Amino acid sequence: MEGEIKNLAKVWIVVITCLSYCYLITSRIPKGILRLISLLPIFYLFITLPSSLSAVNLTGFTSFFLAWLANFKLLLFAFEELSHSVAIALSGFKAVGGGVPGGDCYLVVFPSFDLGSSVADALGGFKVVLQWQMPLVVSRLFVVVIAIWLFFPPLVRNNFIDKGLEEYTMIVNYIKKSVKNVPI
Numbered sequence: 001m002e003g004e005i006k007n008l009a010k011v012w013i014v015v016i017t018c019l020s021y022c023y024l025i026t027s028r029i030p031k032g033i034l035r036l037i038s039l040l041p042i043f044y045l046f047i048t049l050p051s052s053l054s055a056v057n058l059t060g061f062t063s064f065f066l067a068w069l070a071n072f073k074l075l076l077f078a079f080e081e082l083s084h085s086v087a088i089a090l091s092g093f094k095a096v097g098g099g100v101p102g103g104d105c106y107l108v109v110f111p112s113f114d115l116g117s118s119v120a121d122a123l124g125g126f127k128v129v130l131q132w133q134m135p136l137v138v139s140r141l142f143v144v145v146i147a148i149w150l151f152f153p154p155l156v157r158n159n160f161i162d163k164g165l166e167e168y169t170m171i172v173n174y175i176k177k178s179v180k181n182v183p184i
Contacts, residue, residue: 004055011049011062015070018042022074036078046070056163 022042029035050063155161 004058007053008058011052014049015066018045031080039074039078042074043071055167056160057167
C-alpha cells in the first residue's frame with residue numbers, strides 16, 4: 001500500500017513538471033502545428049504514466065485524468081480554440097484513433113485488452129460527429145448499447161470489480177489501523 005502511494009506521488013510529480021513545461025515554455029510557441037508538436041512528448045507521458053501504478057483504482061482514476069481529460073485539454077491548448085470546427089476535429093480524431101478511452105481500459109485491465117473498447121470509442125466518436133442529426137433518446141441508447149456490448153466485457157472478464165473492492169477494503173483497514181495507533 002505504501003509503495004503504491006509513493007508511485008502515485010512520483011507520477012503526479014512528473015505530471016506537475018509536465019504541466020509547468022506546458023505553461024512556461026509551450027505557451028510561448030505560436031498556436032497551431034508547432035505547439036502541437038511541442039506537446040507530443042507530454043501526450044505520450046500522460047498516456048504511459050498510469051501504467052507505473054498497479055492498483056486498479058489509482059490506475060483508473062489517474063489514466064482517466066491524464067490520458068483522457070488532460071490530453072484533450074492540451075489538444076485544445078495547442079490550437080487555443082473551442083470553436084465548432086475544432087469540436088468536429090476532436091470528434092474525428094477520437095473516431096479515427098479510437099484510442100484514448102481504450103487506452104484507459106488497457107491501463108486498468110492489462111491482461112486482456114481487446115479491440116472492443118477501441119471500436120466502442122470509434123463508434124462513440126462517430127456518434128458525437130453525427131449527434132446533431134440524432135434525437136437525444138437515440139443518442140443515449142446508442143451509448144448504452146455500445147458500453148454494454150464492447151466496453152464492460154473486458155472489465156468483467158478480468159474481475160475488475162472484485163479487485164477494486166479488495167483495494168477499498170485494504171484502504172479502509174489501513175485507515176482503521178492508522179487511526180487506532182494515533183495517540184489521543
